[in-house]
Amino acid sequence: MILDSGRWFWLVIAGIVVSLVYLLAPILTPFLTAALLAYLGDPLVDRLESWKLSRTLSVTAVFLSLFLFIVMFFLFLLPVLETQVKLFIGKVPAYLDWVVNVLAPYLQEHFHVDTSVLEVDKIKAVIAEHWQETGGIIRNAIHTISKSGFVVLGWVANLALIPIITFYLLRDWDRMVAYVDDLLPRSSAPLVARLARESDDVLGAFLRGQLMVMLSLAVIYSLGLSLVGLEFALLIGLIAGVVSFVPYLGLIVGVAIAGSAVLFQTQDVFDLFWVLAVFGVAQMIEGTLLTPLLVGERIGLHPVAVIFSVLAGGQLFGFFGILLALPVAAVLAVLLRYIHDTYKQSHIYSINAVDDALKGQE
Known part of the structure; x- marks a missing residue:
């Protein structure tokens, strides 16, 4: 009976998918990361195929370029950012002194603002005590991860899985899309x-x-x-x-x-x-x-919807939810637009429905 009703069938399917995603969220992160990378790279693969290159060769070229860019980011950009963060945190006390010596008298004289409530000396003491711990982004991340051997193994396994899954998804992307299309009710x-x-x-x-x-x-x-x-x-x-x-x-x-x-x-x-x-x-x-x-x-996608979806995804599923937020938001935006258009064209929305209701009361 359920299978005879398209509405109930899709509701059951959606319920099963949501339940599986919720239960398997901790192990799905590398798969979703790889899927997003494959999604980003598939148009480039298709472009290379249009230049008479084989699918495997096109995937290999895009795959190597994609991960070379990621590796370059972590090897060169992160250390530079870490240096700038440490330099910035180290200069915060000097900035606070400038605020006290330059801005405080001006604010007190013209706006009668009591800047002593900011407790600048305590803020400087806290920063001076902890700034060295804050600066070492890579070192602190490795130290945090290394506290648990199982966490280390999990991270290593995920990082190793992402490029492998990405390569196979890129290679078989068009085939998977065609397979899903073939499964849809005609x-x-x-x-x-x-x-x-x-x-x-x-x-x-x-x-x-x-x-x-x-x-x-x-x-x-x-x-x-x-x-x-x-x-x-x-x-x-x-x-x-x-x-x-x-x-x-x-x-x-x-x-x-x-x-x-x-x-x-x-x-x-x-x-x-x-x-x-x-x-x-x-x-x-x-x-x-x-x-x-x-x-x-x-x-x-409205900017507010993007922000809300990312925050909601992180709250519900953690980092996996953040990765899942934008694809889900994109699909929901299209579905809501379709529901809106369907409603505007329905008998419920039309003025005829109001006329019919008035005639029924008479």
Whole structure:
């Protein structure tokens, strides 16, 4: 009886899938990570195939390029970021002294603000006590992991599984898509295929396009701020680039942090102009070139929905939930749009339903 009803059949399937994901979340992280990497790399593989290369050779080229980029990031960029973080934390006491000596009298005189409530001396003491422990990102991570042998084995196993699974998923991606399409009930296959294409457009635009925009903005911010002479140009540029998936958030955060940093460093208000110029040029490049070229006219995911989905996924499933959040949000956005359009075209929404109800009362 259940199988005769398409609605109940899909509800049962959805319930089973959600239950399995919840129960198996701790071991699914490397599989989902590999699936996202394969999803990002599949268009490049298809492009290479269009150049008359075999699928295996195309997958090998994309696979090696993808993981070479990841390895280069961890080998070169992380140590530089760690150095900048340690340098920044080490200079925080000097920044606090500048606030006390320069800003405090101004705030007290013009706004009657009592800055003693900030307890700057206690903040400096805490930072001076713990800044060395905070700076060693890689060392502390290894130390934390090494406290448990089972945790070490789990991390090693996951890291070893990710490239293996990614390679096989990349190689068989088109075959798996065709297999899933063949399993769909023929009556609903056109609708599911259309919704899947729309979900792919939304998710692809965000993951591929927006990630490229974020990376490009991080590079532009970092280069521009380094030309200004800011000490923490790379750190601030990366922070502003990462949060730029929310429109104007990267601009606001970047200007606030870079503006404060350049004031602390040079104590010259005129240098704020150069910081504003860097972010203004970056926003102009993003609006006229990066977003139209890499993302398209619209992503389809509202920034608030993205933030909520990432936070909700992390709360429910931990790191696995963070990875799962964006694909689920993309699919839900398409489904909600389809439900909205179906409702607007239904008899319930139409004015005829109101007329029929009034006639029935008469």
